[in-house]
Amino acid sequence: MSAPPPPEELLQRFTTDASPGHANVRPRDASTLILLDRSGPAPKVLMGKRHHGHVFMPGRYVFPGGRIDPADRRMPVAAPLDPRTEAKLMMHIRRPSVARAQALALAAVRETFEETGLLLGRRSETAPAAPDAAWQAFVEARIVPDLSTMHFIARAVTPPNRTRRYDTRFFTVDASAIAHKIDGRVGPDSELVDLVWVPLPDIKQHIELMAITELVLRELQAQLDNGFSHELPVPYYHVVKGKRVRDFL
Numbered sequence: 001m002s003a004p005p006p007p008e009e010l011l012q013r014f015t016t017d018a019s020p021g022h023a024n025v026r027p028r029d030a031s032t033l034i035l036l037d038r039s040g041p042a043p044k045v046l047m048g049k050r051h052h053g054h055v056f057m058p059g060r061y062v063f064p065g066g067r068i069d070p071a072d073r074r075m076p077v078a079a080p081l082d083p084r085t086e087a088k089l090m091m092h093i094r095r096p097s098v099a100r101a102q103a104l105a106l107a108a109v110r111e112t113f114e115e116t117g118l119l120l121g122r123r124s125e126t127a128p129a130a131p132d133a134a135w136q137a138f139v140e141a142r143i144v145p146d147l148s149t150m151h152f153i154a155r156a157v158t159p160p161n162r163t164r165r166y167d168t169r170f171f172t173v174d175a176s177a178i179a180h181k182i183d184g185r186v187g188p189d190s191e192l193v194d195l196v197w198v199p200l201p202d203i204k205q206h207i208e209l210m211a212i213t214e215l216v217l218r219e220l221q222a223q224l225d226n227g228f229s230h231e232l233p234v235p236y237y238h239v240v241k242g243k244r245v246r247d248f249l
Helices: 005-015 071-075 081-088 098-116 131-142 211-224
Strands: 027-039 046-049 065-067 118-120 151-157 166-174 178-181 192-199 235-240 244-249
Touching: 027 098, 027 211, 046 065, 046 098, 046 151, 046 166, 046 178, 065 098, 071 098, 081 098, 098 118, 098 131, 118 131, 166 211, 211 235
Parallel strands: 027 166, 151 235
Antiparallel strands: 027 046, 027 065, 046 192, 118 178, 151 166, 235 244
């Protein structure tokens, strides 16, 4: 088996995986969630295969996620983000606020439900008010998102001159946070056609990964190896004056 590519090669792929040559657009805020199962001898992560008809990354294995929605700012939570995570989410953005940081985490929770049917959080005696229809399933199941269990793993901005650009925050939460499941969200006519739990240490033996996906999984493994603390620095992948940069938050 060949050795994994060095980080520099992955950074090169990060800037070339998408087709360049388009007019530059401003990145949109987005969030992704990596569900982590550490109940067995090796940690596993949940990945979904995108529908082949999608314009963006068709047929690729990805983590659930998508763009932030205005209603994400108004969804009640059972517990807020860890203050250290909150502070990192507010770095290097225009008009930083606690509400925006919380909305980024909530977007990952909502998108995970929409794409997988998994509701993450705590069961509650009383149902919170839903800010819009996208959160109605949580209200009906009496589940309130718990942001204190979420870890901020990485941030990555799509390189310039792509048709679609995202400023994506990658979060991780333990599989024990799954409080309820609604069937029918995954299938041949859905955004994700299949879900798989893949062992983290040898994930490349099972599926082909996009460069940024592999980079983030390397960062997740490094955080696990170093204690998985909110104190750990969070890598920030972006391009500055045409140069690939890995900063830290």
